[in-house]
Ligand code: SAM
């Protein structure tokens with residue numbers, strides 16, 4: 001379905017939990033307020049919303065969180081989505097800590113892509129950024145994912161928040177002698193994996209940290225790699241602009257929410273773990289689907305109310321975010337509650 005600005009909305013991110021096994025400094029350094037499990041939708045309820053979304057043209061789903069693999073049944077949920085008529089692509093975003101143990105099950109469920117969040121391979125800085133995470137578990141999962149997914153043609157990507165790592169290390173009191181974003185590029189050089197840099201959004205604790213400006217990052221990339229080339233092939237669901245460096249196995253993606261406003265091509269909705277459907281990160285507006293799901297009426301009646309609410313969310317999707325005017329934001333929740 002198209003929104004009021006002619007954008008085709010065919011992608012929904014579903015957060016299946018707001019809990020996480022890490023405590024990233026820009027996301028949920030102090031954990032989350034633990035909402036009782038009954039307030040969180042069941043996996044069947046998310047799947048029902050996905051099926052209603054498919055009636056409106058939602059074709060691609062990203063399973064996210066919190067950390068999706070701390071929710072039991074994540075792989076069965078992915079299988080459920082894959083079996084939903086109209087849903088063509090299901091991908092997952094994970095911090096990678098628990099990924100290794102679920103890789104086979106994920107591939108068997110039919111996953112179409114795995115995004116691993118990793119901001120630095122430096123063990124001390126990674127530990128400090130994530131509140132105690134062990135980067136070895138992520139690197140191990142990455143290596144296994146590349147082997148398994150390579151043989152099954154499932155794309156694996158790395159997502160790195162474009163932090164000024166030296167500044168973050170100073171704020172976190174860590175001795176860091178790494179080379180910042182250049183250390184992340186080594187993954188794309190050595191493995192068939194796209195490395196995507198995501199400008200830090202001033203959402204929740206993200207406001208405390210300095211993001212790299214992608215206009216400047218691109219200039220620096222061009223200085224270090226003068227043969228950097230724009231790559232116009234489509235690599236996924238989203239707004240990343242891709243580049244290739246000759247000799248590198250993977251691409252370099254820039255997701256520039258702030259300095260490369262991509263709202264005119266935004267195709268997404270976000271469903272929070274509590275069943276609140278949002279159409280933009282900046283604004284709290286949305287539709288409470290949980291109340292419909294758990295309210296009165298036969299299943300068919302409820303489903304048509306869900307479809308109508310989803311239509312309202314799509315038609316009400318704002319033209320653009322307002323991160324550059326934080327005073328206009330009405331969303332005060334953290335990324336983890338919204339579903340990153
Ligand atoms: N736990 C999973 C993970 O880390 O991939 C999924 C949820 S997490 C909220 C999804 C992504 O959002 C991660 O790549 C994380 O780095 C990113 N993120 C969190 N806070 C952010 C912020 N303020 N700006 C930009 N990205 C952010």
Ligand code: SF4
Nearest residue numbers: 020022024027066095
């Ligand atoms: Fe957890 Fe992902 Fe947030 Fe880090 S970014 S605290 S891994 S939800």
